[in-house]
Amino acid sequence: MQKDVLDKFGESLMVNVRDYSITQWNKTINGQLKGETAQRVHPMISELSGDQKEILLSLVPEIVDTVLHHLLVLLEQDEDINVEVAAEGERMSSLREASDGLAGELYTEDGWIARFSRQIK
Numbered sequence: 001m002q003k004d005v006l007d008k009f010g011e012s013l014m015v016n017v018r019d020y021s022i023t024q025w026n027k028t029i030n031g032q033l034k035g036e037t038a039q040r041v042h043p044m045i046s047e048l049s050g051d052q053k054e055i056l057l058s059l060v061p062e063i064v065d066t067v068l069h070h071l072l073v074l075l076e077q078d079e080d081i082n083v084e085v086a087a088e089g090e091r092m093s094s095l096r097e098a099s100d101g102l103a104g105e106l107y108t109e110d111g112w113i114a115r116f117s118r119q120i121k
Contacts (some may be wrong), residue, residue: 018061
């Protein structure tokens, strides 16, 4: 049951944080967003060649995954932070106790990225 709750957390993290962040930055790079950040970075990006934009687009998931990796390491190692997760009537009182390495849950062919993310590298 803890694995189900852990996977629910992972799925939410992939869809609501990873996928959303990658999509937002892809749209910013491609000039599809008009917000404050987009207006600030668009002049810099508009000077890049098509190949350079493709490189930038390929780096976005790598950068997002690095941030997620370090967030999960923090949640696992900092004893002052405790994340409790509930899903479908099950409650897990400590996220760190449900995994033998939270950051490792991201990777491999059966990790959270492969199973839950729509933004595959």
